[in-house]
Amino acid sequence: MLDGLRFDADTARDGAKIGVKRADGSFVEPKAHIIVTSESLFTRWLHEHKTWWDKGSKNVPQQIEPALKFEGLYTQAISTDAAVINFNELPVAKPASATVTYGFLAGRTQDSTPEAADEVFVAALADGKVYIAYGEIEPTVQVPACTAIRTDYNRKADAAAEKLERKQISKAAYDKLGDLHQQGEDAFKRCFVQQAPQQPAFAAATKQAQSLLETAIGK
Secondary structure: OOOOEEEEEOOOOOOOOOEEOOOOOOOOOEEEEEEEHHHHHHHHHHHHOOOOOOOOOOOOOOOOOHOOHHHHHHHHHHOOEEEEEEEEOOOOOOOOEEEEEEEEEEEOOOOOOOEEEEEEEEEEEEEEEEEEEEEEEEEEEEEEEHHHHHHHHHHHHHHHHHHHHOOOOOOHHHHHHHOOHHHHHHHHHHHHHHHHHHOOHHHHHHHHHHHHHHHHHHO
């Protein structure tokens, strides 16, 4: 993971104090985090991760700006138990002190892309330091029409697999359909990119990302 200083919010999204045990037995988690590292440490981290994933998988770029726009960076740098998914870039304004800024809607997964984006990430290079800040958002950003598209692909995939099992279609005909589940994932993502910016929650998420960025490095 990325070396640096990490600062945690002292409350959860609902205002509860972190560390307090909830009725369901879970503990209150911080609503947001800020990681600060030096430009030189970040550059060294990039170098150490240039062949981190196996051949055939895209690794993190070696320049800071493209690296901050690379989805896999955030999985490698800060996530310990799930992959970070970049749903959409957010139109965050660059603070005066920053030379590079990037923000995006996010979710996390261990399998398929989640239906809603429930986090924002912002990253910046400013005054020789690299900042990565992330936090939960309320409301989440979701597009029911996009979810319906993926559901339809999954339904077709299940129906095709059943027909193959019953020998109602040949293996060749089944193979011609391709990976319908993956096609559904791809169609969902394309739809989300196109339609999410029209959702009221998208504007709210952008404001929350902007606030988080300004908390991290100032205006």
